[in-house]
Amino acid sequence: MHAETGQKPIERFVSQGPLHAVEPSLLREAFRWSVMRRVTSTASISLAGNRYSVDEALIGRRVELRFDPEDLTRLEVYWEGHPAGQAIPFILGRHVHRQVPQAQPPSSPTPSGIDYLGLVLAAHDAETLSQLAFRELPVHQPEDDQLADHWTDDRQADSYQTQTDVPDVEDHQPQEEYHA
DSSP: TTTTSSHHHHHHHHHTSSSSOHHHHOOOOOOOOEEEEEETTEEEEEEEEEEOOOEEEEOOOEEEEEEEETTEEEEEETTEEEEEEEEEEEOOSSSSSSSSOOOOOOOOOOOSSSOOHHHHHHHHHHHHHTTOHHHGGGOOOOEEEEEEEHHHHHHHHHHHHHHHHHHHHHGGGGOOOOOO
């Protein structure tokens, strides 16, 4: 409640009638910046380190430059309050006026001291590692006939390796000649 009017601010605001949207061009014009510059003998002007060309009829005159400080690629030129065309950039080093506040990178958050990744890893290990207890697996004892089959298979494999891996000694001995 406002002390002097006795109304809530929003109620007083809407009591003036229906709200009207502002025309975009009028809104854009309200936030533009304006500076005065003298046009050089080469029909150029400078702003924020950039060079622009203007109409040759404006040489030697003081002109007003209206521009959006966040877009230095487009400048409108006014002479004695009347539009005199646009300034065409030919050396453009800055696209934003240096007085426009630059966005700062977000600061890093202060550490909370809680290791969230460590907590997730510990919970995962507690769930999965506690389920895999090899000592609790049932031990399967083979029956006697299964053991005999395994023993026979192992003997056959060993004898096959012996036959294929060991070279024949007689084939690799150099032949000696006997001279009497």
